[in-house]
Amino acid sequence: MSLSRFSFPTTILFGPGAIERLPDELAARGMHRPLLVTDAGLANTEVAVRVRRLIPDVPVFSAVDPNPTEKNVLDGVSFYKGHDCDSVIGLGGGSPIDAAKAIRLKATHPLDLAEYDDNIGGDAKITENLPRYIAIPTTAGTGSEVGRSTVITLAATNRKTVIFSPQLIPDLALADPELTAGMPPRITAGTGMDAFTHNVEAYLSKGFHPICDAIALGGAKLVYEHLPRVMKQPGDLEARGQMMIAAMMGAIAFQKGLGAVHSLAHPLSSEFGMHHGTSNAVLLPAVLEYNRPSVPERFRELARYLGKDIAECTRELNGVCGIVPQLRNYGIPEGALPMLADKAFEDGCHQLNPRPCTREDLLALYKYAW
Numbered sequence: 001m002s003l004s005r006f007s008f009p010t011t012i013l014f015g016p017g018a019i020e021r022l023p024d025e026l027a028a029r030g031m032h033r034p035l036l037v038t039d040a041g042l043a044n045t046e047v048a049v050r051v052r053r054l055i056p057d058v059p060v061f062s063a064v065d066p067n068p069t070e071k072n073v074l075d076g077v078s079f080y081k082g083h084d085c086d087s088v089i090g091l092g093g094g095s096p097i098d099a100a101k102a103i104r105l106k107a108t109h110p111l112d113l114a115e116y117d118d119n120i121g122g123d124a125k126i127t128e129n130l131p132r133y134i135a136i137p138t139t140a141g142t143g144s145e146v147g148r149s150t151v152i153t154l155a156a157t158n159r160k161t162v163i164f165s166p167q168l169i170p171d172l173a174l175a176d177p178e179l180t181a182g183m184p185p186r187i188t189a190g191t192g193m194d195a196f197t198h199n200v201e202a203y204l205s206k207g208f209h210p211i212c213d214a215i216a217l218g219g220a221k222l223v224y225e226h227l228p229r230v231m232k233q234p235g236d237l238e239a240r241g242q243m244m245i246a247a248m249m250g251a252i253a254f255q256k257g258l259g260a261v262h263s264l265a266h267p268l269s270s271e272f273g274m275h276h277g278t279s280n281a282v283l284l285p286a287v288l289e290y291n292r293p294s295v296p297e298r299f300r301e302l303a304r305y306l307g308k309d310i311a312e313c314t315r316e317l318n319g320v321c322g323i324v325p326q327l328r329n330y331g332i333p334e335g336a337l338p339m340l341a342d343k344a345f346e347d348g349c350h351q352l353n354p355r356p357c358t359r360e361d362l363l364a365l366y367k368y369a370w
Contacts (some may be wrong), residue, residue: 010146011172012248016237018176019136022054022089025172029132031087035080037100038091039064047138047179051091059083061103064092067160067269067276068099069153070113076103087132090170093191094142094151094276097135101150101168104133114154118164119348126165135170138179140243141191141277143198143251145173153270159343160266173248177241181234186275188230189321192243194277196223196317197261197284198250200310204291204298205257205352212256217305219249224306224313228320257352260344261287264365267343274330281323282330284314286368287353294355327370337366 013021026034036058042048043062052060061079064072080088080103088107090100102113108129109116116122135145144150149164183191199219202212223246229239264287265279288311292299302310318325328334341363344350350357 009166010169012146012175013172014175014241014244016176016178016241018174019051019179020054022051022134022136022174025134025174026055029087029134029171031132031134033083033085034058034087034089034134035076035083035085035103036060036089036091037064037076037103038062038096039066042092042096042138045182047182048091051136058089059085064096064099066095066273067153068095068102070155072099073102073106073113073152077106080107090133090135090145091138093137093139094144097137097142097144098150098152100133100135101144102152102163104131105150105163105168107131113152113163114156114161116163118149118162122163123165126167128167130167133170134172134174136174136176136179137244137247139183139187139191140180140240140247141194143195143247143249145170145175145251146248147251148255151266158270159346160270162348175244175248177237177244180240180244181237183234185231185234185322188234189323190275190277190281191247192223192227192230192277193281193317193321193323195243195247195250196220196227196314197277197280198254198258199223199246200284200302201259201261202250202253202256203302204295204354205259206354207256207352209256212253215249216253217301219246219253220302221305222246222249224317227317231320258349259287259353260290260350260357260362260365263344263347263350263357264362266347266349267340268327268332271336271340271343272332274332278323278330281314281318281321282325282327283365283369285311285325286365288314290361290365291353291355298354327366332370334370337363337370340366
């Protein structure tokens with residue numbers, strides 16, 4: 001047995017009404033001039049207005065795309081420095097929370113974002129001198145509020161690039177289920193299936209991390225039990241809260257690694273703008289069947305824990321969420337599949353898939369899901 005390093009340092013303030021503690025939490029961390037990072041779709045909503053009422057003098061940067069880009073980050077850094085900010089708040093789903101992480105990184109790290117790519121050992125270049133950061137999720141999907149990675153599409157490659165370091169973990173995740181209650185059904189569905197995929201892929205991925213394995217099993221079960229409740233009753237705060245916990249569990253668990261689903265999903269977002277969680281939901285059944293022969297004991301454990309086969313659970317949840325199970329229904333042209341397979345093979349996530357993937361394997365999975 002080899003040496004392993006385990007770390008779960010995130011501070012989480014969870015519960016309905018937790019957002020009201022924001023001014024106190026800022027003061028406790030000496031965050032005197034934070035930059036609020038969000039996206040244009042959220043900036044004028046009731047949720048954003050509620051947050052800004054608590055911190056009325058904070059500058060707001062909302063030029064974040066649904067899949068955050070290098071330009072978003074660089075523009076955010078200029079805004080941060082131009083407004084003499086000393087810290088960062090990320091408000092929204094995974095996109096603004098990830099963008100805020102990268103803005104925070106670039107505020108003190110001068111290298112190009114590509115230099116911090118996890119695929120080339122960029123984590124070694126990320127040091128501790130980062131501004132303080134509070135993440136406030138308004139969705140229950142990526143769990144980025146407790147994660148140590150940010151995913152940014154770089155201009156040179158148009159490829160989603162993972163930047164990964166414990167230094168990127170927010171100082172505080174302020175998780176208030178009330179902030180998720182107004183999510184549209186489509187976003188609730190896609191983000192919920194994102195959380196489910198994170199937990200399932202983390203459990204099946206290669207590597208030794210029994211703590212992550214246990215968390216992933218628990219997170220998958222929470223989604224399976226509570227996502228249908230949220231889809232049926234959007235105002236169910238108990239179920240919303242359990243989904244937030246499941247999302248955070250997924251992000252904690254996937255420090256162990258992910259797999260082929262994410263390598264396949266990333267190009268769908270960067271090339272065609274497909275919602276990441278929806279991409280995961282469509283691709284997960286195909287990848288599960290591909291992986292089944294390699295880790296049959298893990299499939300049996302998932303079935304024991306959830307009460308039925310994991311592929312059946314996935315199809316059931318997709319049905320409840322109204323997620324159509326073919327890529328062709330999301331505007332993905334069949335002729336683009338070879339190009340997508342090239343980009344998926346360049347993505348590092350499949351390296352931890354329990355069954356090795358060639359470029360041809362990834363193309364076959366795209367075709368299966370198309």
